[in-house]
Amino acid sequence: MTADGAEPLLRAERVDVVRDGRYLLRGVSMAVLPGEHWAVLGANGAGKTTLLALLGAVSHPTRGEVRVLGRQLGRVDLRELRSYLGHVNPRHPLRSPLTLRQVVLTGVTNSIELFPRWQPTGQQAAHADALIATLGIAHRAEAPWPTLSQGERGRALIARALMPAPRLLLLDEPATGLDLTAREQLLASLDDLRLRHPELASVLVTHHLEELPASTTHALLLRDGETVAAGPVAEVLTTELVSACFRHPIRITRDEGRWAATAAARGPAR
Template identity: 65%
Template sequence: MSDSVLNVANVTVVRSGNAILQDVSLTVHAGEHWALLGPNGAGKTTLLKMLGAFEHPTTGTVEVLGHRLGRVDMRALRAGIGHVDPRHRPNGPLTVREIVLTGATNTAALVPRWQPTPDQLAEADRLIDLLGLTHRRDADWEILSQGQRGRTLIARALMPKPRLLLLDEPATGLDLAGREQLLERVDLLQRTHPDLASVLVTHHLEDLPPGTTHAMLLRDGRALAAGPVDEVITTPNISYCFDHPVRILRDERRWSVRPAQPQLN
């Protein structure tokens, strides 16, 4: 049996006569952690929406968790996917624990008269601890920092125990401390959930978790490169993808970008 959780084959997406994605293919296996990289308008978000079973391709095929889009109830399929959208807002005043519990029902608010089981309560508390939020468990959403909100949403997405986790620019708007706390916890998550596959969208190499295993570079709706991260995130590839000459450095499993020519003091 294949351990692939995503199979995208020769996908093209056309909207209002414009090709947003063109002949893109991607296969993600259990335990792999992919980064979708590219400049604004490259097609990253459109691809992520298909991986999350929110959109259909114009041509080509997309299989998510073994089900082909167009032949499956999209809403039912989304229940098995952990989708982290930093723009998500809870419906009404909720605490961190309550927001995480809404992941069990895939709703923006607690369902009236619904009571979580003891196992669900225990899982919510485990995830809250895993994401470094135990001290904020009973805090209201409105008083959380942006970084704490992001980690809360990751815990929420993990409540149904998905096989696939999708992260849409999770470090957007975070200060240095918030970003580092987020990446530290995502790294821990990846190490403690060996069968979980993930796909993260960003256009900043500094936002990549150290456990990233694979990457795809998108430019103008086309995949320029895809495969093991050390083969894809290279100085020539990134310079071409973003149409700007840079040098790519990696130290202690983290990436950084420098000017193409060393600056003289």
């Protein structure tokens, strides 16, 4: 609990994950409070996916403690705990031609396909339509999944994850495969969503600073499974720290709330 009495929705304390004698994470700690929006960044193999699996109650740490929504991993049913989280995976394994609206409604049942003979309540249907509108895809609500662009699918999956009204949203590289227009539409939708739901917290994993919404509040930099820096985004996403994280001289700039990374002209990263 923080000084103002807020209880973290997520807390990891000195977490190690070891597989086949190799450390995937070593001594990683973070705490996510309501209304905070974290970015987890690092090169490929830095441990981002491993950390997200812990935060999403998919796996257990080898050592250390992870609490998700106040419940300690290892002392709770993971399947039940996952039902309280909004987890967005852009590699959604849908095989049937459900409409966008139907895919969003599968968030109620936490299933990939619609259950036979299942029908949403009027309240659930209205909630789905409201989320679809918030994410700017109402004009595509009845379009079959195979006809949707990757960007439209990404926004639909965020709406799906929000159907159970979770307090925490986990986004695993949501801009993967998007062109420039689709990426900007997705990020604008996330900014709007966070404005409309001020108590919602989120963790977004990426290795591209250009894929961070302007509403990002905190960041964690990982390198080889260890924390380079963690804390308020203005203190963490600096030229020095990002260069150290990626082992390459990178100049970080921010304009109108958005970040850009370019190769620095001089000076090796430490």
